[in-house]
Amino acid sequence: MTIRHEMIPERPAPIRTVGPIAWLRANLFSGPVNTLFTLVGLYLLYVLLAPTIQWAFINADWVGTSRDDCSREGACWVFVNARLGQFIYGLYPGSEIWRVNTVFASFAALIAWLAIPRLPAKRWVAIATLLAFPVFAYVMLYGGYFGLRVVETHRWGGLMLTLILAVVGMVAALPIGILLALGRRSQMPIVKSFCVVFIEFWRGVPLITILFMASVMLPLFMPTGVSVDRLLRALIGITLFQSAYMAEVIRGGLQAIPRGQEEAAAALGMNYWMRMGLIVLPQALKMMIPGIVNTFISLFKDTTLVMIIGLFDLLGIVQAALSDSRWLGFALEGYVFAAFMFWVFCFSMSRYSQYLERKLHTGHKR
Amino acid sequence: MMRSMAVRWGGPLVAGLLVAGAAQAATLDEVRGRDALRCGVNAAQPGFSALDDQDEYQGLDTEVCRAVAAAVLGDADKVQFIPLDSVERFVAIQSGEVDVLSRTTTWTSGRDTTLGLNFTGVSYYDGQAFMVASDLGVQSALALDGAAVCTQSGTTSELNLADYFRVNGMSYDAVVFDSPEQSIAGFEAGRCDVLSSDASQLYAQRMQLADPDSAVVLPEVISKEPLGPAVRQGDDQWFNIVKWSLFAMLNAEELGIDRDNVEAMRDSEDPDVARLLGRDGNYGEGMGLDADWAYRIIAQVGSYGEVFERNLGQASEFKIARGLNALWRDGGLHYAPPVR
Numbered sequence: 001m002t003i004r005h006e007m008i009p010e011r012p013a014p015i016r017t018v019g020p021i022a023w024l025r026a027n028l029f030s031g032p033v034n035t036l037f038t039l040v041g042l043y044l045l046y047v048l049l050a051p052t053i054q055w056a057f058i059n060a061d062w063v064g065t066s067r068d069d070c071s072r073e074g075a076c077w078v079f080v081n082a083r084l085g086q087f088i089y090g091l092y093p094g095s096e097i098w099r100v101n102t103v104f105a106s107f108a109a110l111i112a113w114l115a116i117p118r119l120p121a122k123r124w125v126a127i128a129t130l131l132a133f134p135v136f137a138y139v140m141l142y143g144g145y146f147g148l149r150v151v152e153t154h155r156w157g158g159l160m161l162t163l164i165l166a167v168v169g170m171v172a173a174l175p176i177g178i179l180l181a182l183g184r185r186s187q188m189p190i191v192k193s194f195c196v197v198f199i200e201f202w203r204g205v206p207l208i209t210i211l212f213m214a215s216v217m218l219p220l221f222m223p224t225g226v227s228v229d230r231l232l233r234a235l236i237g238i239t240l241f242q243s244a245y246m247a248e249v250i251r252g253g254l255q256a257i258p259r260g261q262e263e264a265a266a267a268l269g270m271n272y273w274m275r276m277g278l279i280v281l282p283q284a285l286k287m288m289i290p291g292i293v294n295t296f297i298s299l300f301k302d303t304t305l306v307m308i309i310g311l312f313d314l315l316g317i318v319q320a321a322l323s324d325s326r327w328l329g330f331a332l333e334g335y336v337f338a339a340f341m342f343w344v345f346c347f348s349m350s351r352y353s354q355y356l357e358r359k360l361h362t363g364h365k366r
Numbered sequence: 367m368m369r370s371m372a373v374r375w376g377g378p379l380v381a382g383l384l385v386a387g388a389a390q391a392a393t394l395d396e397v398r399g400r401d402a403l404r405c406g407v408n409a410a411q412p413g414f415s416a417l418d419d420q421d422e423y424q425g426l427d428t429e430v431c432r433a434v435a436a437a438v439l440g441d442a443d444k445v446q447f448i449p450l451d452s453v454e455r456f457v458a459i460q461s462g463e464v465d466v467l468s469r470t471t472t473w474t475s476g477r478d479t480t481l482g483l484n485f486t487g488v489s490y491y492d493g494q495a496f497m498v499a500s501d502l503g504v505q506s507a508l509a510l511d512g513a514a515v516c517t518q519s520g521t522t523s524e525l526n527l528a529d530y531f532r533v534n535g536m537s538y539d540a541v542v543f544d545s546p547e548q549s550i551a552g553f554e555a556g557r558c559d560v561l562s563s564d565a566s567q568l569y570a571q572r573m574q575l576a577d578p579d580s581a582v583v584l585p586e587v588i589s590k591e592p593l594g595p596a597v598r599q600g601d602d603q604w605f606n607i608v609k610w611s612l613f614a615m616l617n618a619e620e621l622g623i624d625r626d627n628v629e630a631m632r633d634s635e636d637p638d639v640a641r642l643l644g645r646d647g648n649y650g651e652g653m654g655l656d657a658d659w660a661y662r663i664i665a666q667v668g669s670y671g672e673v674f675e676r677n678l679g680q681a682s683e684f685k686i687a688r689g690l691n692a693l694w695r696d697g698g699l700h701y702a703p704p705v706r
């Protein structure tokens with residue numbers, strides 16, 4: 001009888017149970033039906049993707065300055081390339097574009113500061129973002145102070161305008177939405193009925209109607225010659241509309257918090273705002289992240305509707321570019337570009353919301 | 367221009383709300399005070415007004431506004447172009463958001479009399495026409511009996527088409543689409559033999575084909591669509607300025623003046639030329655302008671012929687023939703009253 005005093009060395013698992021081959025066997029070829037579906041799926045992918053890749057990359061034209069540089073066999077990215085500045089900044093004067101870049105760079109920096117957990121002084125940065133930044137952005141973008149040239153809003157456009165509409169809409173709609181949601185649950189009849197009427201009115205009207213009213217009817221009620229800036233009209237319309245939606249999303253979150261939470265807080269002697277601000281809202285907002293981000297993403301895409309009131313957002317400026325007589329016939333390239341840009345932003349928002357959910361996950365996640 | 371359902375319903379609705387042309391004079395002073403002309407244009411109409419890659423609006427409609435700015439402000443570049451959609455355009459002119467509406471707008475009695483605006487003339491005689499594949503070898507729309515015709519739903523062109531075929535005792539199959547992009551795609555895919563729409567739009571659609579030479583626009587025009595600039599009702603001085611800015615360009619073509627020779631023509635002995643260019647008398651005075659108003663228009667923008675060729679004609683992508691838009695003495699319809 002022999003006794004081994006040392007352990008048998010570890011051996012790799014059999015090739016059939018780990019690694020890509022095992023994964024393939026388990027997931028794609030585990031039986032005749034699955035194998036069939038896998039093969040059919042691969043074939044469909046090939047049929048769909050091959051021409052797309054062929055069009056978008058292999059046969060595409062990338063460099064040049066005019067439509068004659070495009071062979072027309074694949075995509076003509078020359079068109080997008082030639083107009084990239086316009087697609088991003090609209091008609092913002094070329095010499096002033098640094099101002100837009102500064103605003104968006106500083107906005108990105110502030111957001112990053114708030115999003116990265118290790119950085120200190122979150123409270124001050126948050127206050128700066130909410131109070132100082134809008135003033136800074138306005139002065140930089142519009143100008144008129146500190147020797148900055150005035151750039152009127154009708155020259156704003158493209159991705160820049162889309163982002164302005166979306167960011168202002170989101171930042172303004174969230175607090176208004178919270179107040180409306182609290183108001184709707186209030187015991188005070190006047191506050192409650194005001195909130196109910198407000199929410200039901202703005203939620204019951206399509207955004208396109210609101211924008212249309214703002215651009216077509218509003219000027220008729222103003223004295224001749226006095227006109228409210230179009231962009232401002234659109235921003236107000238979008239904010240009111242969005243805050244009504246936001247209010248209902250948040251109210252859903254508030255409903256989910258057990259009554260005992262608020263009662264316990266009251267028993268500790270907290271007043272209404274403390275109960276809401278310290279106990280109820282932090283729990284409710286955390287649960288509402290998917291709903292809130294959902295609303296934001298849909299707002300981001302809804303901003304394209306401002307096209308009907310003559311503002312050139314990203315999609316609007318792409319469409320306007322399609323009718324330049326020297327660049328006719330590149331609709332597909334233009335729309336693919338716009339879709340890609342929208343996807344990038346919406347997907348980033350979605351990923352950030354998932355990160356937030358994981359970070360704030362303290363027992364509610366299912 | 368074709369009118370969508372929105373315009374059909376929106377027009378009367380808006381008209382009902384307009385406070386009958388709130389007589390508000392001195393648009394001229396307002397424009398001078400602002401040092402910029404606000405001009406309502408189409409956001410995207412190839413050849414008439416479209417953004418080029420230098421962030422500038424180009425096209426026939428925009429040149430009309432540049433001419434007015436040259437006359438009034440002395441600089442054709444002092445124009446602020448405001449893109450307007452088809453319903454919004456009438457409110458924009460009525461509410462004073464724009465000083466001139468130059469947005470491929472068809473001059474009709476209804477619009478002229480009920481919307482609180484005045485059309486100042488015709489800058490382009492448009493009309494519904496037909497485009498066919500060139501390999502069909504069709505020379506005239508009268509040879510289209512039994513053809514499949516692509517058109518857009520909810521537009522006047524659908525009705526014009528039915529009338530035209532009925533009057534000429536021909537039959538056709540309508541293939542109806544919702545938008546110009548769809549109809550040209552249908553035409554290219556061979557869903558129909560003929561595409562029918564306003565001529566100005568057909569030429570732009572033709573350029574969107576992979577091979578523009580594979581299609582031709584037939585000479586027949588089956589409807590009247592005179593496009594022109596409009597101003598707010600109630601300011602006759604401003605109305606005159608816009609009207610005569612266009613006439614000055616037409617007169618310039620008639621007298622053979624263009625951007626290149628306008629300096630030389632200033633010394634011309636021809637009394638008509640001398641009057642137009644302000645050498646003999648001051649015909650701008652009655653409009654509140656100086657004697658050089660027409661000279662500036664021609665020097666900075668050009669004659670109508672130049673503007674047409676540059677944006678729509680042989681010097682452009684579209685190669686539209688002058689046709690109805692030639693001067694009266696060349697068989698067209700443009701006839702400007704004389705400056706004297």
